[in-house]
Amino acid sequence: MHSRVLTIAGSDSSAGAGIQADLATFAHFGVSGATAITAITAQNGHGVIAWSAVDPGLVRAQIEATDHVGAVKTGMLGNAAIVETVAEAIEKRGLRPYVLDPVTIAGSGHPLADGDLTPVILERLVPLADLVTPNLGEAEALTGAPVRTIDDMAVAALALQRRGARAVLVKGGHLDGDIATDVLCDKSGVRFFRRARVNVKTHGTGCRLSAGIAAKLALGASLDAAVEAAGQFVHDFIVGRRNGE
Numbered sequence: 001m002h003s004r005v006l007t008i009a010g011s012d013s014s015a016g017a018g019i020q021a022d023l024a025t026f027a028h029f030g031v032s033g034a035t036a037i038t039a040i041t042a043q044n045g046h047g048v049i050a051w052s053a054v055d056p057g058l059v060r061a062q063i064e065a066t067d068h069v070g071a072v073k074t075g076m077l078g079n080a081a082i083v084e085t086v087a088e089a090i091e092k093r094g095l096r097p098y099v100l101d102p103v104t105i106a107g108s109g110h111p112l113a114d115g116d117l118t119p120v121i122l123e124r125l126v127p128l129a130d131l132v133t134p135n136l137g138e139a140e141a142l143t144g145a146p147v148r149t150i151d152d153m154a155v156a157a158l159a160l161q162r163r164g165a166r167a168v169l170v171k172g173g174h175l176d177g178d179i180a181t182d183v184l185c186d187k188s189g190v191r192f193f194r195r196a197r198v199n200v201k202t203h204g205t206g207c208r209l210s211a212g213i214a215a216k217l218a219l220g221a222s223l224d225a226a227v228e229a230a231g232q233f234v235h236d237f238i239v240g241r242r243n244g245e
Helices: 018-029 056-064 080-093 118-128 136-143 150-162 205-218 223-242
Strands: 004-012 032-044 047-053 071-074 098-100 168-170 179-186 189-196
Touching (some): 032 080, 098 118, 098 205, 118 136, 150 168, 150 179, 189 223
Parallel strands (some): 004 032
């Protein structure tokens, strides 16, 4: 077991999401971080102003330069060439457990990819993933079906599991209601993780959730324990933002 986690994702100039949020999350959970930056973004709490993808060869070199990795997570990948590069590197290095956060659109609605990456993510990354963590919009894009209810979330999770993912966590933070529900599906069945909803505008919560899960998995936690711990961490983070911390 290695308490080091590799994050393959974009750099956020506001440090609210992406690589910077991942590293802060790793530190919270007591693991060290390694990074492979896929894109440079200029953004703030209002949205993404501009971004540029890193050359795929440089992404590959960053991944190959890392060692003693206990888990890996991916976030923003930017284009199909980088997706393919990352898939090849994960396969070659046998990097596991692998948490796939299928980021293609920022929370503000700004695109974070050149073109539709859904087909290549489904073909190349989903079958490699120990866990996929889509939000509602990402789950809809990946399955091609509406995801508007908790039942829909469970159906989407099962559909992505059939595409090869070992487990799927569909995040329900964008549903209405006083309770936020995430739906986890793996070979053991379907489970629900519920917390009181905290209404505050922030970004980077999805990055922190997937990073927290990867960190706990690197430390040897079970999937359920990792999802629970990371979910509580994100809840506390959002509460802190509401309270001005």
